[in-house]
Amino acid sequence: QKEVEQNSGPLSVPEGAIASLNCTYSDRGSQSFFWYRQYSGKSPELIMSIYSNGDKEDGRFTAQLNKASQYVSLLIRDSQPSDSATYLCAVLNDYKLSFGAGTTVTVRA
Amino acid sequence: DAMVIQNPRYQVTQFGKPVTLSCSQTLNHNVMYWYQQKSSQAPKLLFHYYDKDFNNEADTPDNFQSRRPNTSFCFLDIRSPGLGDAAMYLCATSIAGGPTGELFFGEGSRLTVL
Numbered sequence: 001q002k003e004v005e006q007n008s009g010p011l012s013v014p015e016g017a018i019a020s021l022n023c024t025y026s027d028r029g030s031q032s033f034f035w036y037r038q039y040s041g042k043s044p045e046l047i048m049s050i051y052s053n054g055d056k057e058d059g060r061f062t063a064q065l066n067k068a069s070q071y072v073s074l075l076i077r078d079s080q081p082s083d084s085a086t087y088l089c090a091v092l093n094d095y096k097l098s099f100g101a102g103t104t105v106t107v108r109a
Numbered sequence: 110d111a112m113v114i115q116n117p118r119y120q121v122t123q124f125g126k127p128v129t130l131s132c133s134q135t136l137n138h139n140v141m142y143w144y145q146q147k148s149s150q151a152p153k154l155l156f157h158y159y160d161k162d163f164n165n166e167a168d169t170p171d172n173f174q175s176r177r178p179n180t181s182f183c184f185l186d187i188r189s190p191g192l193g194d195a196a197m198y199l200c201a202t203s204i205a206g207g208p209t210g211e212l213f214f215g216e217g218s219r220l221t222v223l
Contacts (some may be wrong), residue, residue, distance in 0.1 A: 004151070032210040043199055043217040044152070049209060088151065095140055095159070095205040097212050099151040 003027060004091050013109050019076040021103050023089030026055035026070070032092040034063055036106045037085045038102065044088055047075060079107045112136050113215035115200050121221045122190055125167045130185040132200030141183040142212065143175060144199040148168045152199055158183060159205060187220075 006023045013019045021035075032051050037091035044069075050056045050063040050072065062075040076083055086102040114133045122128045130139065139160050144152040156165045159175045172194070174186045187194055197219050201212040 034211070041197075041219070043197075043214045045214075049211060051209075081118075092210045093191060095203060095208075095210065096154060096157065097201075098154070101149075101151045 003098045004089055004100040006087075006089050006103050008101070009103040010106060011103055012106045013079050014106060015079060015081060019078050019079050019083070019088070019105050019107070021074040021076075021087050021105070023072040023074075023100055024070055025072070025091045025098075027087075027093055028070065029068075030070075030091045030093050033063070033072045034090040034097070035061075035063060035072075036088040036090060036099075037083075038088055039085050044090075044099075045070070069076070076105070079105075081107050081109050083107050113200060113202055113213050115198075115215035115218045117218060118216060119219050119221075121223065123223050124191065125189045128187045128190055128220065130187075130198050130200075130220070132183045132185075132204045132215055133181050134213075135181070136202055136213060138202035138204050138213070139180070140205045141177060142199075142201040142203075143173075143183070143185050144201065146197045146199060146217075147195075154187070178214060180206045190220070190222045192222050195220055 020024045035048040048063040048066045056063045060077045064073045086104045088102045089100040116131045142157040143155045146152040155169045176184045197217045200215040203212045
C-alpha cells in the first residue's frame with residue numbers, strides 16, 4: 001500500500017469553477033499535512049499546510065483534514081488558468097515528508 | 110532571495126560518468142534532504158542528514174551517495190549514472206521539531222543521461 005494516495009486525475013475544470021482534490025494516507029501517526037503546487041519543470045511550491053482536524057482557508061484555497069478517516073482534501077475556488085499545475089499531497093512523519101503522485105489540474109478559459 | 114540554492118540547474122552527463130550536484134542553504138536548518146523526481150511521479154526521498162547524521166532510505170541504490178561537509182552545504186554524488194537516473198533532483202531543508210515541519214525546496218537540478 002502506498003503511503004500517500006491521490007485521485008489520479010487529470011482534472012479539467014472551467015475557469016471560475018471549484019477544483020476538488022483528494023488524498024489519503026496510511027500512517028495514523030502522521031503529524032502534518034501539506035499541499036504543494038508544481039508547475040512543469042519546476043520544484044514544488046507550498047500552498048497550504050494543515051495540522052488539526054477541520055478546515056483551513058487561505059484565499060481561494062481550503063484544506064480539509066479528517067484524521068479518523070486518514071483523509072486530506074484541497075478545494076480551489078474560482079479556479080484561474082494560472083492554477084493549472086500538478087498538486088502534490090504530502091504527509092510528514094517525524095521529519096520526513098512523503099508525497100503522493102500528484103493530480104494534474106487544467107483550468108479551461 | 111533564494112534560501113536553498115541548487116547547482117547546476119541542468120546537468121547533462123554520459124552513461125557511467127560520475128556527477129555531483131550541490132545544494133546550499135542560508136536558513137541554518139539542521140535537516141537537509143535529497144529527493145529524486147522522475148517524470149509524472151512523486152518525489153522520492155533518497156536520503157537525509159539530521160545535523161551530521163546520515164540517513165539512507167532502504168531502497169536508495171548504492172550508486173547514490175551524499176556528503177554534508179558543514180551545515181550549509183550538501184552534495185549528491187551519482188557514481189555511475191544510468192539512463193534510469195535521469196530525473197529532477199530536489200534538495201530541501203527543514204528544522205526538525207520546528208513548529209510547522211515545513212520543508213523548503215530548492216529549484217532543483219535536472220539530470221539528463223546520454
